[in-house]
Amino acid sequence: MTTPIKRLPARMPGWAKVLSALALVLVLLFAGFRLSVVPGLKDFFGTETEDRSGPALLQSIKDISRYDAASGNFQIVVDLEKDTKFVPDAIRGSRTLYVGAGTVDAYVDLGSVGERDVTVNEDRTTASLRLPHARLGKPALDPDRSYAVSKQRGLLDRLGDVFSDNPNSEQAVQRLAVRHIGQAARESELTARAEKNTTDMLEGLLGSLGFEEVHVTYGSATAQPRP
Structure with a gap:
């Protein structure tokens, strides 16, 4: 009985990994652009801005x-x-x-x-x-x-x-x-x-x-x- 030989998966070349990462980034950027143009989604995923600044301090007075x-x-x-x-x-x-x-x-x-x-x-x-x-x-x-x-x-x-x-x-x-x-x-x-x-x-x-x-x-x- 012949035992089947298991082939190890081929490793992805280094340049392919770089291209894959770049493609993922472009997809995320494109998705963010689509969210900004689709009505309603921009407000749903929008950010809120809150001013938490402290009071202004008087440092000096000059005539x-x-x-x-x-x-x-x-x-x-x-x-x-x-x-x-x-x-x-x-x-x-x-x-x-x-x-x-x-x-x-x-x-x-x-x-x-x-x-x-x-x-x-x-x-x-x-x-x-x-x-x-x-x-x-x-x-x-x-x-x-x-x-x-x-x-x-x-x-x-x-x-x-x-x-x-x-x-x-x-x-x-x-x-x-x-x-x-x-x-x-x-x-x-x-x-x-x-x-x-x-x-x-x-x-x-x-x-x-x-x-x-x-x-x-x-x-x-x-x-x-x-x-």
């Missing part, structure tokens, strides 16, 4: 002696592309179109004005003031008016987003938007408008106090000694 005389609104479309050498964009790479909107304030530091920068005649009808030139504040990006238009990512980048939650994914385009907004503010006439508005404010204020002539110039003001 402000500057006069914010003008504010500029800016908008920039950031086109940021990241490529990997010798790797096709469909595999590894990203391109993001981001609309960044923000403001930049221009101010005059009245706290640096010293006694020698203000002169008044004996009749108190003429006043001369020397103020420092207007300066620009830091650009402030408005999150309510800033948004990503499109995001193109390679396969490896999309797979990385599935297994990790990266809150810094838009920080690069946001920093670039802030840099461009600051550059646009420096090339604008925002500081000149701030100095004009400051002059108009002081002329109106001192005029209401009885001064008939008010002369305002801008330059290097004498530092005000601090107590």
Whole structure:
């Protein structure tokens, strides 16, 4: 009697295991996409967001002696592309179109004005003031008016987003938007408008106090000694 020979199952090659794992991931991604387009299923499997943040803590208080005389609104479309050498964009790479909107304030530091920068005649009808030139504040990006238009990512980048939650994914385009907004503010006439508005404010204020002539110039003001 001949005993049948049992054949051992053939081992799956390593490349086949990788392809199987990749196919499983693609199936899961496709299933998640189908759930998002089928009415009712998205709400059934939806997530809830709850704010568990603690109260904000006051860390410091600083006196402000500057006069914010003008504010500029800016908008920039950031086109940021990241490529990997010798790797096709469909595999590894990203391109993001981001609309960044923000403001930049221009101010005059009245706290640096010293006694020698203000002169008044004996009749108190003429006043001369020397103020420092207007300066620009830091650009402030408005999150309510800033948004990503499109995001193109390679396969490896999309797979990385599935297994990790990266809150810094838009920080690069946001920093670039802030840099461009600051550059646009420096090339604008925002500081000149701030100095004009400051002059108009002081002329109106001192005029209401009885001064008939008010002369305002801008330059290097004498530092005000601090107590």
